[in-house]
Amino acid sequence: RSMISGLDDNYGDVPDLGVKQALFYVLFGAKMPSILVEVSFISNPEEEKLLSQDEYRMNIAQAIAEGLRTYTASAPAIQKMAVFSNNRAD
Numbered sequence: 001r002s003m004i005s006g007l008d009d010n011y012g013d014v015p016d017l018g019v020k021q022a023l024f025y026v027l028f029g030a031k032m033p034s035i036l037v038e039v040s041f042i043s044n045p046e047e048e049k050l051l052s053q054d055e056y057r058m059n060i061a062q063a064i065a066e067g068l069r070t071y072t073a074s075a076p077a078i079q080k081m082a083v084f085s086n087n088r089a090d
Contacts, residue, residue, distance in 0.1 A: 039060050
């Protein structure tokens with residue numbers, strides 16, 4: 001939810017489709033906390049037009065980064081240790 005809030009400032013009509021939990025194939029095998037972000041749909045003509053704009057894509061990237069910062073800042077310390085203590089590259 002912290003990711004969508006970053007877009008609300010510039011694009012107030014961005015629908016929040018909520019948080020979904022499922023066995024997403026693209027996340028199978030991830031050895032770390034993972035998220036799948038679906039920002040816009042090119043099957044929607046309005047969203048396709050927005051995706052063609054550099055400023056829109058930059059705002060999306062910044063909102064995702066800020067959402068991750070907000071989430072990790074509020075995550076319990078034990079989770080942070082588990083995420084950041086393993087320096088191996090698997």
